[in-house]
Amino acid sequence: AALFVPQLAMAATTEEAISAFTGGATPGEGDLTLTAPEIAENGNTVPIEVSAPGAESIIILAAGNPNPDVATFNFGPLAGEQSASTRIRLAKTQDVVAVAKMSDGSFIQAKQEVKVTIGGCGG
């Protein structure tokens, strides 16, 4: 079991990553849309979109990756909408999680499972 300790220390869990983002608060439900394909043939480039009107920032996490952190979007005063699209790597079939920090200080969460045919983290 001791062999696993260094790896655990390096890769924070998704729960820890969420807690670090929210300052310990548990995110609730709300107007946060996470769009991802149900099935991704190639885990190397999976298109995702997040949208949360009124959000200050949105963090994306992939629970099944070696490191769950994916990206954090911080919206400035000239953001037309609090939404963004990008392409991410997924190592295997897993839940993609988005957590948004709203302007009133509350946090909301959304997640979607993506089935991955070919993993995207190499090794």
Next chain:
Amino acid sequence: MAENVTPRVRVPSEATAGEVVTIKTLISHTMESGQRKDDQGNVIPRSIINRFVAAFNGETIIDVTLEPAISTNPYFEFDAKIPESGTMTFTWYDDDGSTYEDAHDITVG
């Protein structure tokens, strides 16, 4: 500086005051995740773009923190509000300390 890093952005050249326009950006970059191994089984060190910022006349539109789970050739699509004529600037920050920049003028007619 990583080689062959070329930013490409799609920005309208004209807008009406207060219009929300969609911006698409792509930059060629291997985004080496630090998870892969070479033929000898050695881990290939991480080398990614770790931050992307888009601004208009100095005001932030979006500021993104990238982790190794962002795909090769990072792509972003987002919406920007255009209050007046000006310049939209794009900056990508590489792990190796270099930055890549692009800028486009938008005219409010």
